[in-house]
Amino acid sequence: MKRLMDIAPAGAVKIAVxxxxxxxxxxxxxxxxxxxxxxxYPELGDLMGGKTVAPMRLIExxxxxxxxxxxxxxxxxxxxxxxxxxxxxxxxxxxxxxxxIAKATFPNLVGPLIEQLKTRVxxxxxxxxxxxxxxxxxxxxxx
Numbered sequence: 001m002k003r004l005m006d007i008a009p010a011g012a013v014k015i016a017v018x019x020x021x022x023x024x025x026x027x028x029x030x031x032x033x034x035x036x037x038x039x040x041y042p043e044l045g046d047l048m049g050g051k052t053v054a055p056m057r058l059i060e061x062x063x064x065x066x067x068x069x070x071x072x073x074x075x076x077x078x079x080x081x082x083x084x085x086x087x088x089x090x091x092x093x094x095x096x097x098x099x100x101i102a103k104a105t106f107p108n109l110v111g112p113l114i115e116q117l118k119t120r121v122x123x124x125x126x127x128x129x130x131x132x133x134x135x136x137x138x139x140x141x142x143x
Contacts, residue, residue, distance in 0.1 A: 013107075015100045019093045026073045026097060028104035033077045041065040055127055063087055066094055073101030 076082030
């Protein structure tokens, strides 16, 4: 029987992602890092749990939360320089990185999780385009 330190560490799950003309490896985010991100951005946990989040609050946190998620998945948890760098990447590259990190972190949930987030983003964008909608109103829950 193996002992705890004989098995692969939490960051051992790696996925290659093309960013620009380069390929980098991303890791899964362990529970300690993930809970740290959720403490910084509790709205992400709300979204994952099916709760509603005010659209304006999503606008406020989306870019920073994505950058923090990318930095953590690239091994730079809580590193302001890495988060700033991640925030300046092309949106297509950010989306590829977020999806790969999510696949590594939540291998059994990523399909439904990504689809749920895509649906929520679509509803959110539709609400923003509606001139009668209040920007402070909450996004309806999607089941």
